[in-house]
Amino acid sequence: MSAASVDPLRKGTTLAVPSTYLFVGLDYGGTWKPMLGLARKLLDRGHRVEVLGAPFMRERAEAGGCVFRSLPATFDDPDGWAVEDDWSIYDRRISGIEIAEATTAALVESEADVAVFDCLLVGALSAAERSSVPAVVIVHMLAYEMLEQEPHGFDDWVELVNETRAVLGLDALAPVTGLPDLWSRSAAVLSLPPPAWTAGRMPAEVIPVGPIANEQRVDTAPAPDGERPRIVISLSSSYMHQESLLQRLAEAASGLPGSVIVSLAGAIARDAVRMPDTVEVVDWLNFETVLPYTDLLVTHGGQATVSAGMRHGVPMIISPLGRDQDRVGRHIEAEGIGLVLEEGADVETIRLTMGRVLGDRGFLAASQRAAAALEALDDGAIAVKILEELAALRR
DSSP, X not given: OOGGGOOOOOTTOOOSXXXXXXEEOOOSGGGSHHHHHHHHHHHHTTOEEEEEEOGGXXXXXXXXXXXXXXXXXXXXXXXXXXXXXXXXXXXXXXXXXXXXXXXXXXXXXXXXXXXXXXXXXHHHHHHHTTSSXXXXXXXXXXXXXXXXXXXXXXXXXXXXXXXXXXXXXXXXXXXXXXXXXXXXXXXXXXXXXXXXXXXXXXXXXXXXXXXXXXXXXXXOOOOOTTTXXXXXXXXXXXXXXXXXXXXXXXXXXXXXXXXEEEEOTTTSOGGGSOOOTTEEEESOXXXXXXXXXXXXXXXXXXXXXXXXXXXXXXXXXXXXXXXXXXXXXXXXXXXTSEEEOOTTOOHHHHHHHHHHHHXXXXXXXXXXXXXXXXXXXXXXXXXXXXXXXXXXXXX
């Protein structure tokens, strides 16, 4: 199956024969958001979606119309920060026997036609190898670029998951090539970053489907000029010790004309940061509603946030906090969409950078070109078509 063989979906259609899809994910950072958006699109077309996730994911999954299956209580995070403060917790969760056993049970009990996995859930994907249910892997990040530049970057996960694979009676994965080899054993591998960023870096069988919005737009009338949310600041939705950066960004933006909205992205409490009185602070933003009326998006470079900005043609400033965010920032600069802030940039440097991006219409023109390229992918239509074809084959 290739991207070239997939026709765009007709919007608003429903199906005579609905299918059941099992989504396996963990809501840490940007890994789950596009999967939830994809699940919503399947629900809109009349399918059934079941979610296997950590207990804290139940409310959002069920609110979206999914049937929820809970992973063991050991996957819960009552304080919300445990995983981000200690990566060994995350490593054990994605690689261990617990997620493999829960996946095995869910594949049987859900009677799923197709199972969908985030690429990092290597324990769950290993369990799926023993099932006849077609598996689809969602590569949400610049994984192949990371492997190209840091070949041993995922070796620790390969070593951990091989312990689980031994218990399951599966072959051991090799260092360096282990993760892409595991992904290639699935029925389809779908890549979410902008295709222009991944061209020439992925195996031929990987299908670039482009970014998928995780929220539906709620139409609102644009505010009058001078009162609209000209600058939107939003850092990671997982905890990355972003308090100091968030305060510097807000202080810099407050010294510029126009209004400013700061989203805490559900990652930090309001009393953890001090904000200028002129800045509007919210716990969460629906990007699909706000970004159409935004002139500048300032963010950490997470894939979900940057993809939203690109879809809406908004110039950006990237201030990486870690993970693959520096790579994302380099792509943004290379396309002329925005600029990257140096780590630890002071308030005045940030303010000058914001003014530069806002004042140079070349950034806006490049952002609009990027938006047009992504619009042709129709926000997940290719991914939906592939999942429906696999379900039909399964039936």
